[in-house]
Amino acid sequence: MSKFGELVGLNVPVLIDFYTEWNEASVKMHPVLRDVASAVGDKAKVIKIDVDKNTQLAEALRVKGLPTLMIYKNGEMLWRKSGEQNAESIIALIEQYA
Template structure:
C-alpha cells in the first residue's frame, strides 16, 4: 500500500466529517456479533434522519489506519461528527431511539 492510497482514505474521511449535518460513524467488524447486531438499528436511524444527517458504517478490518488514529478499541464504537468536530462518542450497543435523540440535538 503506497502512502497515496492511505492518504486518500484519511482525506476522504476528512471530507465525510466536514458535513454541516451530523454524521454518525459506526466502527464495526464482520466477526463481532455486537457490532453486526447494530446494523438493523442503524438502518432505522438512517431512515429516521432522512436527509438531515448521515449514517456511515466503517469496517475496522478494512480501515485499520483510521481506526487506530481514532483509537477505536471496543466494538461497536459510535461517533457523531459535525463540521469536522467529534461531538459525541460511545462504545457498545445503542438502541435506535437513543441514537435518534442524540442526533436530533445536532441537527
C-alpha cells in the first residue's frame, strides 16, 4: 500500500481504475481508459488496479461495485464513481483537476 500512497501523492491528477478481468463492465472500460490516457498525456496518470490481486487495498477503500474509478491529486481523493463512464466525461474531469 505504500506504493499506492506514492501514486496518489503526485501533484497531477491520478485516475485509478479498480477492476477485475471477470467483470464485463470492467473489461468494457479498458479501451475507454486507453483513450483517456492518450488524450491527457502527461497532464495526468491513469492506473489500473486489479482488485483480485489487491484485495487489502480494495477493502480499505471500500471498493464494492466494479469498475470503481477515483481521481486523486496531492494525496486527496477528488472524485469517485462506480460503473461504466465515457471517455469525454473522464477527460473533462481530469482537465478540471489538472
